Each structure stands twice: as structure tokens, then as C-alpha cells.
Amino acid sequence: MPSQPEPSPPESRQPDPQRRSERSRRAILDATLDLCAEHGYGPVTVEAIAARAGVSKKTIYRWWPSKGAVVLEALHEAADPVSGFPDTGDLRADLLTQMEALLRGLLGSPRFGRALIGLIADTHHNVELAHGLQTVLFQPRIDDGRARxxxxxxxxxxxxxxDLDLAMELLYGPVYYRxxxxxxxxxGGTELESLVDHALRALAP
Amino acid sequence: MPSQPEPSPPESRQPDPQRRSERSRRAILDATLDLCAEHGYGPVTVEAIAARAGVSKKTIYRWWPSKGAVVLEALHEAADPVSGFPDTGDLRADLLTQMEALLRGLLGSPRFGRALIGLIADTHHNVELAHGLQTVLFQPRIDDGRARxxxxxxxxxxxxxxDLDLAMELLYGPVYYRxxxxxxxxxGGTELESLVDHALRALAP
Structure with missing residues (x-):
């Protein structure tokens, strides 16, 4: 973006398009997850997201091709602070920490959970969205788990x-299956501990 | 289709409404899975099913409330001969037999697999269909697996x-996760054997 102006000092009356865009982007992503929590993914429309975020439909379609693409970006950003794998040296403890956070902070939260379930459903009718779900949301986090x-x-x-792929499937397969x-x-709690203990027993040296 | 003439047996001129219904029902279920295999679940309509099966839309809506309900019944019938649990006394062999049949005969077949994936997606927008999927398609088969x-x-x-519920989740969670x-x-094959062997190791005495 060679011609984009620099953030201007307070003296200036020039608007800051970069900053305004980021504010709109955040409002759109927040409105999207809020609406999914309230109504479920299915009934949410790009119109409703635009109205809630205080932007035009055109603004949304300038940045994303579909509702699913907006939801995907919203989920990706929401997952980032929560889905990381700690490394304390204690594998069992680290898996429990990560999976508790996943269950309580993401899958069990209406804001994240309802949007994710609806998005996954949508990917089965939309090849591009399926590719996005896999490459943007899941693969980087699966890679982190494999690295741990x-x-x-x-x-x-x-x-x-x-087999680290099988290990990830034994741990996370039951979560998504349910x-x-x-x-x-x-x-979470003792039920999650039992799952992790069984998976670790299957993988023991 | 009250005015449609039945092929009558030579001796009798009485129609057999029971038999005619069963023939239409089978034609509808077959047409439904054929159309899902060709187009995926999403684009299939009750109109298209009716046209392919040679019945009226009204006939379909007399028996089922929605496309999803037709697909559910079609899948339930298609699964029946394939998804049973043998009992030869050898647990590992029996699990491999059942899961190979599930993977090759059902999930891996376009007729069954595409319809099932679409139906599962649909259940996340439709509470009644979710209840049907759970009680008609999954629970009886989970109960069979638990009994084995x-x-x-x-x-x-x-x-x-x-814990037999956890055991089922360790075995089938990874299948549906993928x-x-x-x-x-x-x-199937060695990948399936590895999954079963890991699950059995986790559950070993």
C-alpha cells in the first residue's frame, strides 16, 4: 500500500483510513459472534451483521466473500489467545490445561461454540470454506499439538x-465426536482427565 | 396418487394399498440416496426426490416432515445390514470387522457418506432432526457396540x-473427527488396525 498516509498527529484533521478499517473489522467480527450466540449460525445474515456492526453490507463483501468467511476469521482470532499448548515439561498437565481451555473457553461458550458448529456444518456444502476451516482454523493448532x-x-x-497424528485423533476425536x-x-474435569489418561496409556513407551 | 392404476395380479382386481405404499417408500428412499450421491445433500429437494421416485411431493410430505427426515430413514435402513457387531469371541477381530464395514460400506460410499455428512450438518440447524439422528441412527448402534x-x-x-462410553468414543471419535x-x-487396513490397537491398549486389564 505505497500511497497510504501515515497515522497523523492530533493537530491534523486528516482521517486515518487504516485505523478506521481496523475498528470496523473488529466491530464486524464481534457482531458476528454475538449474533451466532443469540440465534445460532444458520439464521445470521450478512445484512444483520452489517446492521449490528454499524457498517454497510458492501464493506463486509469488500473484505470477505461470504458469511462463513467472516465467521472463520472471527473464530480464528477468538481462538488464538486460548488454544495454545503450554510446555511445563509435564505432558499430562499441559494437555489438561489446553483441553480445559478449549472446552470451557471455546467449545462450551455460546459465542464460539455455536458459531463453530454452524461453520463446520456449512463447510460440508462449500468446498472453499472447508479448505479455509482446515488450513486457517484447525491445521495450525493441530501442528502446535503435534509439536508438543x-x-x-x-x-x-x-x-x-x-504416531502423532493418531495421538491427536485419540485426544481430540472424542471431543468433536460428542x-x-x-x-x-x-x-472437562474428571471426564477430561479420564480421556487424557486413556490416550496417554495408549501412547505409553 | 389416488387415481393411479396398480399393476393387478391376474386373478384379482383388488389393489393392495399396503404393497403399493411399500413400493413407493422404497423408491423414495432409493431416489434420496442416489440424488445425495450425485449432488451432495445440500441441493437435493423434496421435488427432485419425488420426480426421481415417480411419486408426488404430497406423498412424501404425507410420510415425512422434511428432506432430512427422509434421508434419516434411508440411512437407517441402509446401515442395518452393515453396521452390526459380530461376536466371534475375538474382540479385536470383531471390532475390525465392524469398523471396516462401516468405513468401506457406509462412510466411504458416496451414496451413504454424502447423505450422512449433509444430514449431520443439517441437524445443527434443526433440533428435531438432531434428536432423530441421535435416537434413530446412532444410539441403537452405540448400544450394540457397548453390549459387545x-x-x-x-x-x-x-x-x-x-468405561464403555469412553471406549466407544476412543474407537469411533477419530473416525468421525476425520x-x-x-x-x-x-x-481401514493398517491405519484402522493401529486405531483399534491403541484403543484396546488404553482399555487393557
Whole structure:
């Protein structure tokens, strides 16, 4: 953006398009998750998001191709501070920390959970959105989990020939299975501990 | 279709309404899975099902409240001959038999797989359909799996205090995780054997 003006000092009356855009972008992402929490993903429209965020529909379509794409970006930003993998050296504790945060802070929160479930449903009718879900939301976090498990493997805490993809599926498969197939949400606590302990037993050296 | 003539058996001129209904019902269920295989679940309409099955829309709506309800019944019938749990006394072999059949005969088949994925997506916008998916399609089969695992537990093949719900989630969670989150289908063979072996290790006495 070579011709974009620099943030101007208070003396100036020049508007700051960069800053205004960021404010609109945040308002749009916030409005999107709020509306999904209130109504579920299905009934939310780009019109409703625009009205709630105080922007025009045109502004939204200038930045995103569809409602699903807005939801994807909103979820990606919301997940970032919560979904990281700690590394205290204690694999079991670190998995419990990450998965409790995922369950309580994200999947169990109406703002995040309802939007994510609706987005996942939508990806099964929309190849581009499926690609976005996979590459933007899931793959970077799966890679983080694999990296944490790889360190544990090097430290001899899991089997030296542990299959890290299978390890991630044993840990997270049951979480999404329950969420997506209406089998009752996993709430963390002793139920989560039991899942992690079983997965670690399956992967033990 | 009150005025449609039935092919009558040579001796009798009496129509057999029961038989005609069953023939229409089968035609509707077949047309539904065929259309889902060709177009995916999303674009299939009750109109298109009626046209393909040679019945009126009214006939379909007399028996089912929605497209999703037709798909649910079609999947339930298609799953029945394939999804049972054998009991040869060898738990590992029986799990592999059932899961290979599930993967190859159902989830991996376009006729069944595309309809199921679309239906699951639809259940996240439709509470009644979610209830139907759970009670008609999943719960009876989960109960069968639990019963097979309970026998294995009695026989001392898995831990006497094994949690059978968790056991089912360790086995089937990864399958649906990959299917529903676009993580690449599980194709059976050595990959499936590895999953079953890890789950059994987690559940070992």
C-alpha cells in the first residue's frame, strides 16, 4: 500500500483510513459472534451483521466473500489467545490445561461454540470454506499439538514410535465426536482427565 | 396418487394399498440416496426426490416432515445390514470387522457418506432432526457396540472397570473427527488396525 498516509498527529484533521478499517473489522467480527450466540449460525445474515456492526453490507463483501468467511476469521482470532499448548515439561498437565481451555473457553461458550458448529456444518456444502476451516482454523493448532507431543516423545514420555497424528485423533476425536454428533458435551474435569489418561496409556513407551 | 392404476395380479382386481405404499417408500428412499450421491445433500429437494421416485411431493410430505427426515430413514435402513457387531469371541477381530464395514460400506460410499455428512450438518440447524439422528441412527448402534464391549469386559479382555462410553468414543471419535473436520478419510487396513490397537491398549486389564 505505497500511497497510504501515515497515522497523523492530533493537530491534523486528516482521517486515518487504516485505523478506521481496523475498528470496523473488529466491530464486524464481534457482531458476528454475538449474533451466532443469540440465534445460532444458520439464521445470521450478512445484512444483520452489517446492521449490528454499524457498517454497510458492501464493506463486509469488500473484505470477505461470504458469511462463513467472516465467521472463520472471527473464530480464528477468538481462538488464538486460548488454544495454545503450554510446555511445563509435564505432558499430562499441559494437555489438561489446553483441553480445559478449549472446552470451557471455546467449545462450551455460546459465542464460539455455536458459531463453530454452524461453520463446520456449512463447510460440508462449500468446498472453499472447508479448505479455509482446515488450513486457517484447525491445521495450525493441530501442528502446535503435534509439536508438543513430539517434545514429549523426545523426552521419552510417550513411545518412541508414537504416531502423532493418531495421538491427536485419540485426544481430540472424542471431543468433536460428542459435540458434532449430539452425544452430550464434554465438560472437562474428571471426564477430561479420564480421556487424557486413556490416550496417554495408549501412547505409553 | 389416488387415481393411479396398480399393476393387478391376474386373478384379482383388488389393489393392495399396503404393497403399493411399500413400493413407493422404497423408491423414495432409493431416489434420496442416489440424488445425495450425485449432488451432495445440500441441493437435493423434496421435488427432485419425488420426480426421481415417480411419486408426488404430497406423498412424501404425507410420510415425512422434511428432506432430512427422509434421508434419516434411508440411512437407517441402509446401515442395518452393515453396521452390526459380530461376536466371534475375538474382540479385536470383531471390532475390525465392524469398523471396516462401516468405513468401506457406509462412510466411504458416496451414496451413504454424502447423505450422512449433509444430514449431520443439517441437524445443527434443526433440533428435531438432531434428536432423530441421535435416537434413530446412532444410539441403537452405540448400544450394540457397548453390549459387545460389555461381553469383552466380562470375559476379562478389557479392564473390569473400563468405561464403555469412553471406549466407544476412543474407537469411533477419530473416525468421525476425520470425516467431519476434513482431516482425510480413514480407509481401514493398517491405519484402522493401529486405531483399534491403541484403543484396546488404553482399555487393557
Amino acid at each position: 507431543l513430539a517434545k514429549a516423545r523426545e523426552a521419552g514420555q510417550i513411545s518412541p514410535d508414537a 459435540l458434532l454428533l449430539h452425544q452430550g458435551d464434554l465438560h | 464391549l460389555a461381553k469383552a469386559r466380562e470375559a476379562g479382555q478389557i479392564s473390569p472397570d473400563a 470425516l467431519l473436520l476434513h482431516q482425510g478419510d480413514l480407509h
